[in-house]
Amino acid sequence: xxxxxxxxxxxxxxxxxxxxxxxxxxxxxxxxxxxxxxxxxxxxxxxxxxxxxxxxxxxxxxxxxxxxxxxxxxxxxxxxxxxxxxxxxxxxxxxxxxxxxxxxxxxxxxxxxxxxxxxxxxxxxxxxxxxxxxxxxxxxxxxxxxxxxxxxxxxxxxxxxxxxxxxxxxxxxxxxxxxxxxxxxxxxxxxxxxxxxxxxxxxxxxxxxxxxxxxxxxxxxxxxxxxxxxxxxxxxxxxxxxxxxxxxxxxxxxxxxxxxxxxxxxxxxxxxxxxxxxxxxxxxxxxxxxxxxxxxxxxxxxxxxxxxxxxxxxxxxxxxxxxxxxxxxxxxxxxxxxxxxxxxxxxxxxxxxxxxxxxxxxxxxxxxxxxxxxxxxxxx
Numbered sequence: 001x002x003x004x005x006x007x008x009x010x011x012x013x014x015x016x017x018x019x020x021x022x023x024x025x026x027x028x029x030x031x032x033x034x035x036x037x038x039x040x041x042x043x044x045x046x047x048x049x050x051x052x053x054x055x056x057x058x059x060x061x062x063x064x065x066x067x068x069x070x071x072x073x074x075x076x077x078x079x080x081x082x083x084x085x086x087x088x089x090x091x092x093x094x095x096x097x098x099x100x101x102x103x104x105x106x107x108x109x110x111x112x113x114x115x116x117x118x119x120x121x122x123x124x125x126x127x128x129x130x131x132x133x134x135x136x137x138x139x140x141x142x143x144x145x146x147x148x149x150x151x152x153x154x155x156x157x158x159x160x161x162x163x164x165x166x167x168x169x170x171x172x173x174x175x176x177x178x179x180x181x182x183x184x185x186x187x188x189x190x191x192x193x194x195x196x197x198x199x200x201x202x203x204x205x206x207x208x209x210x211x212x213x214x215x216x217x218x219x220x221x222x223x224x225x226x227x228x229x230x231x232x233x234x235x236x237x238x239x240x241x242x243x244x245x246x247x248x249x250x251x252x253x254x255x256x257x258x259x260x261x262x263x264x265x266x267x268x269x270x271x272x273x274x275x276x277x278x279x280x281x282x283x284x285x286x287x288x289x290x291x292x293x294x295x296x297x298x299x300x301x302x303x304x305x306x307x308x309x310x311x312x313x314x315x316x317x318x319x320x321x322x323x324x325x326x327x328x329x330x331x332x333x334x335x336x337x338x339x340x341x342x343x344x345x346x347x348x349x350x351x352x353x354x355x356x357x358x359x360x361x362x363x364x365x366x367x368x369x370x371x372x373x374x375x376x377x378x379x380x
Contacts, residue, residue: 007051010060012037018048021064028063030056086114087207089198089228092167095213095245100171102243103211104181105252110278112208116171117188119197120160122153153191160189195231202238209278210240233349237379239278240349244372255374256284259337260346261291264302267380269309271348274378276314285318286310287340289333291348342373349377 013021015034022032030052037047052060088103090096100116107114164187174180190197202210212229233240260275262268272286288307303321310319322340324332336342 006053007031007033008054008057009035009049010052010057011050011064012047013050015048018050021050025050025052025056025060025063028059030060085205085207086110086112087198087201087210088114088116089194089210089212090116090118090167091194092118092163093213096167097170097174098245098247099211099213099243101174101180102241102247102252104183104185106209106211106241107185108181108183109252110208114183114185115188115207116164116168116185117190117198117201118160118164118167119190119192119194120156121193122156122191157189157191164189194228195235198228198232199235202236206238208238210236210238212240212242214242214244233377236377239274239379240377242375242377244374246372247374255343257341257343258284258286258346259340259342259344260286260288261348262288262303262306263291263348264299264306267348268306270380271346271378272310272314275346275376276317283316285320285340286346287336287342288319288321289336290323337373344374344376346376346378348380 011018011021018034022034025032033051035049035051037049086103086107088096088099090099100114103114168187171180171185175182188201190201192200198210201207210232212232214229229240229242233242260268260272288303288310290303300321300323303323307319307321310317322336324336
C-alpha cells in the first residue's frame with residue numbers, strides 16, 4: 001500500500017465528487033487515496049483530498065482537464081481526440097424529429113453537446129444549359145454566369161437557413177412540451193452532398209456519435225442505391241446510430257436488450273469496450289451472436305470464453321451466447337431477435353472500398369435495408 005506521505009494532493013472535492021474522480025483515475029491505472037479534509041478543529045468532514053503519486057500527475061491532469069463533469073464516456077471520448085459533440089444530420093422531415101429526440105436523449109445522458117446539421121447542394125453549372133456549352137462558350141459570358149451561380153448559392157443558403165430556423169423553433173416547442181429532452185444545442189448549415197458533408201464533418205471534428213433517421217423497410221427499396229445513411233455507414237470512422245422512422249420514439253434508457261454480432265477476435269473486445277464507455281456502463285442484457293453466416297464453423301468454446309470475459313469485466317451488463325444454424329442463419333437471427341426481445345443491434349463495422357460496397361456489402365449495410373430496428377455501427 002502506497003504511503004500517504006509519498007502522495008501529492010491533486011484536488012480537493014466534496015466526498016461524492018472525490019469518489020467519482022477516484023473511480024475514473026483508477027480505471028486508467030492510477031493509484032488514488034482519499035484523505036479527509038477537516039475545517040479548523042471540527043471533526044466534520046466537508047471535503048476530501050484526492051491524492052496520487054507524483055509520477056501520475058501528467059496523466060491525471062489530462063484526465064481531469066478533459067471535462068469538468070467527470071463523465072466516464074465524455075472523458076474517454078475527449079482523450080481519444082473526439083469533440084464533445086453528438087451530430088444529428090437532418091432534412092427537416094418527420095424522421096428528422098425522431099432522430100433529434102433520440103439524439104438529445106443520448107446527449108443528455110452522456111453530458112455532450114448535440115449539433116443539428118443540414119446540408120444543401122449548390123449547382124455547379126447554370127440550369128438549362130448543357131455542360132459542354134458552358135465550358136466551351138464565349139469567355140465573355142463566364143463572369144455573368146459566375147454572378148448567377150453566386151446568387152443561386154446565396155438563395156439556396158438563405159432557403160436552408162429559413163428552414164433550419166423553423167426546425168429549431170419546432171425543437172424548442174417540443175422541448176417545452178416535454179417531448180424532447182431539454183438541453184442546449186447548436187445548428188449548422190453546410191454546403192455539399194449530404195453524405196460528403198457528414199463525412200467531412202466527422203473527419204475534421206470527430207463527434208462522439210452520429211444519430212441518423214432511416215426509412216421504414218417498405219420505403220427502403222426506393223433508396224437502395226444512393227442511400228445517405230448507407231454511404232455514411234460504409235465510410236464513417238465514428239459510431240453511427242440509425243433509427244428507423246417507425247420507431248416508437250421511446251427514451252434511450254428504455255433500451256435494455258441488445259444483440260452484438262461477434263467476429264470472435266480482438267475487434268469484439270474493442271467494440272464492447274466502446275459500447276460500454278459510450279453508454280456509461282449501462283445495465284443491460286447483451287446477446288452475443290457470431291457474424292459468420294456460412295463462411296466457417298463457429299467455435300462455441302471461443303464464443304463462450306469471450307462471453308465469460310465480458311461478464312467479468314463489465315459486471316453491470318449480462319452477456320449470453322446464441323449460435324444460429326449456419327444453414328438457416330438469416331431465419332434463425334430473426335428468431336433470436338424475437339425470442340430475446342432484442343431492441344437494438346450492435347454491429348462492428350469495418351471501412352470498405354467502393355468495390356467491396358457493391359459486391360460484398362458490410363453487415364451493417366445489409367441490416368440497414370433488411371430490418372426495421374435501431375442499429376449501432378461501431379468502427380473497428
